[in-house]
Amino acid sequence: AQSVTQLGSHVSVSEGALVLLRCNYSSSVPPYLFWYVQYPNQGLQLLLKYTTGATLVKGINGFEAEFKKSETSFHLTKPSAHMSDAAEYFCAVGYNQGGKLIFGQGTELSVKP
Amino acid sequence: EAGVAQSPRYKIIEKRQSVAFWCNPISGHATLYWYQQILGQGPKLLIQFQNNGVVDDSQLPKDRFSAERLKGVDSTLKIQPAKLEDSAVYLCASSTDGLGVDGYTFGSGTRLTVV
Numbered sequence: 001a002q003s004v005t006q007l008g009s010h011v012s013v014s015e016g017a018l019v020l021l022r023c024n025y026s027s028s029v030p031p032y033l034f035w036y037v038q039y040p041n042q043g044l045q046l047l048l049k050y051t052t053g054a055t056l057v058k059g060i061n062g063f064e065a066e067f068k069k070s071e072t073s074f075h076l077t078k079p080s081a082h083m084s085d086a087a088e089y090f091c092a093v094g095y096n097q098g099g100k101l102i103f104g105q106g107t108e109l110s111v112k113p
Numbered sequence: 114e115a116g117v118a119q120s121p122r123y124k125i126i127e128k129r130q131s132v133a134f135w136c137n138p139i140s141g142h143a144t145l146y147w148y149q150q151i152l153g154q155g156p157k158l159l160i161q162f163q164n165n166g167v168v169d170d171s172q173l174p175k176d177r178f179s180a181e182r183l184k185g186v187d188s189t190l191k192i193q194p195a196k197l198e199d200s201a202v203y204l205c206a207s208s209t210d211g212l213g214v215d216g217y218t219f220g221s222g223t224r225l226t227v228v
Contacts, residue, residue, distance in 0.1 A: 004155075034200060034216050043117070043204055043219035090155050099144055100169055102219065103155030113220070 002027050008106035014112050015050065019063075021107045023091030032094040033074040035065055036099065039087045045110040047089075050074065061085070082088050086111045115139065117220035119205050125226045132224045138186070138207030144168075145182055146217065147190050148204040156204055162188060174207035195227045 007022040025031060032051050032090040048059025055067040061084075063075045074091060089103040126132050127165040138145050143164050148156035159178065161169040163183035173180070177196070181189040192199055202224050206217035 009153075036216075036219075041221070041224075043221045044217075045205075045219070047215045048214050092155075098159060099146075099210065100158050101156075103157070105153070107205045 001007045002031075002093065002095070002102055004091055004093050004102055004104035005109050006089075008107055009105065010108045010110065012110040012112060015083055016080050017031075019076070019081045019085065019109065021074065021089050021091075023065075024072055025091075025093045027075065027093065027095070030069070033065070033067055034092040034094070035059065035063070035074075035076050036090045036092060037087050038106075039040065042065060044090060047076070055090050057108040065075045073083065074100055081109075081111045083113065085109060116216050117207055117221035118206070119206055119223055120202075121223055122221065123224050123226075126195055128197055128227050129194040131191065132196060132225060133189050133191045133196055134203050134205075134225075136188045136190070136205030136220060138188070138205070141217055142207035142209055142218070143185070144208045144210065145188050146206045146208075147180055149190070150202040150204055152201070159190070159203075193227075194210065197224075199228050200225060200227045 003026045005024045034049045044100040050057050050067045058064045063078045069095045088106050090106050092101040094101045126182040145162045147159040150156040159173045160180045162182040165182045179189045204222045205220045208217050
């Protein structure tokens with residue numbers, strides 16, 4: 001079965017430090033890859049996506065992610081964390097099979113002043 | 114562009130009662146999804162509609178959950194009777210295509226607490 005694994009349910013960084021949130025997927029079929037952010041009591045907001053083409057994709061709020069097929073990974077990074085980045089982050093994969101997205105369990109990012 | 118609208122935002126019911134949630138997707142979005150997000154977990158697809166037809170309801174507990182999308186626009190999700198384990202946030206999302214290539218637009222969700 002296709003699955004998504006996010007390493008670390010909680011990640012804590014200092015303001016200004018590098019943010020690295022890890023995501024690995026299991027599939028032999030090239031997927032579509034997404035990162036969503038969820039602020040408290042809100043729905044999920046699309047940060048960035050990879051479908052085809054350039055493997056390094058840039059998203060909103062300074063985030064970017066790189067698709068590495070050989071590692072089946074799609075890690076999310078941001079060079080310098082801001083207090084407003086504190087939220088829950090979800091990695092998701094989709095396939096050309098009707099639009100269903102499979103989500104990871106989420107990583108809660110805390111940013112310390 | 115208006116977003117995906119959901120109501121109510123919060124609902125508290127006793128077990129064995131029934132409850133219904135409503136969703137209005139973005140205008141023109143043919144595909145509508147209902148996801149269940151249990152605390153501490155990622156969202157899980159319950160049902161996917163393409164216009165007013167069901168594409169995928171394999172994860173929907175059909176003995177207690179039902180959903181419809183009349184006229185291919187608004188949708189309602191119903192639980193009857195509710196169980197304690199149904200406590201979760203129910204998220205509605207819509208997309209322009211049925212492939213998910215562009216990602217979804219999510220509503221703010223309905224937080225259900227079953228006591």
